[in-house]
Amino acid sequence: MTASLTWHLARSSGWVSWVLLGCSVVWGALASGRLVAGRGMPRWLTELHRHLALLTVLLLAVHLGSLLLDDWVRFTPADLFVPGLSRWRTGPVAYGVVALWLVVVVQLSSWTALRLPRRWWRLLHLLSYPAWCLAAVHGVLAGTDASTPLARALIAVMTTAVSFVVLGRLLQLGRRGQRTTASAATSR
Numbered sequence: 001m002t003a004s005l006t007w008h009l010a011r012s013s014g015w016v017s018w019v020l021l022g023c024s025v026v027w028g029a030l031a032s033g034r035l036v037a038g039r040g041m042p043r044w045l046t047e048l049h050r051h052l053a054l055l056t057v058l059l060l061a062v063h064l065g066s067l068l069l070d071d072w073v074r075f076t077p078a079d080l081f082v083p084g085l086s087r088w089r090t091g092p093v094a095y096g097v098v099a100l101w102l103v104v105v106v107q108l109s110s111w112t113a114l115r116l117p118r119r120w121w122r123l124l125h126l127l128s129y130p131a132w133c134l135a136a137v138h139g140v141l142a143g144t145d146a147s148t149p150l151a152r153a154l155i156a157v158m159t160t161a162v163s164f165v166v167l168g169r170l171l172q173l174g175r176r177g178q179r180t181t182a183s184a185a186t187s188r
Contacts, residue, residue: 006070010063011145015154017059018135021103022158024052025132028125029165050110057107060100089142096138102131132162 027049067075079086083094109116109124116124140146140155 006066007072009066010070011143013059013062013066014139014143015145015151017056017063018132018139019154019158020052020056020059021128021132021135022162024049024056025128026161026165027052028128029169032169053107053110056103060103064100092138092141095134096142099131099134099138102127102134106131129166 027045031045031049064080067073067080068077073088075086075088079088079093081097081100083097084090086093086097106125106128109121113121136155136159139151143151145151146155
């Protein structure tokens with residue numbers, strides 16, 4: 001592969017995987033909060049969330065593979081899998097490595113959900129929020145395209161969408177806690 005092709009593939013697959021991760025986070029938050037379909041989501045909506053997550057992992061693999069094949073920066077496998085080892089933009093790459101591992105944990109927990117206690121599965125799934133945030137920081141600080149108008153627009157749209165659903169989910173959880181406290185008080 002030519003250096004130009006691998007570098008373009010690394011950049012584009014990184015951005016697309018981040019957008020897919022954001023879409024999966026948004027959809028998962030909407031679905032878990034019952035904001036989309038009420039109680040009990042239709043199966044196809046759940047499958048959409050799963051497919052977005054799987055596409056995220058596949059594009060991450062393309063991102064990593066193309067970085068390994070590229071000869072401009074010359075990443076080693078250790079650079080891409082161990083936080084802090086990369087000599088090129090050490091901190092921003094470390095954020096990406098940690099985000100990668102968080103995505104792996106979330107995906108593995110999804111594949112083994114039937115074997116995990118529901119509480120553990122939910123806690124592990126919450127790691128998708130910091131994974132998306134760390135991947136965003138990684139893209140902004142390590143991404144060579146982060147200052148382009150398209151990338152800035154993408155960052156603004158995705159940050160707004162993820163922030164909106166996470167805030168909505170937190171408010172929904174807060175109201176649930178208030179209802180629980182209120183019902184406990186009235187039962188006394």
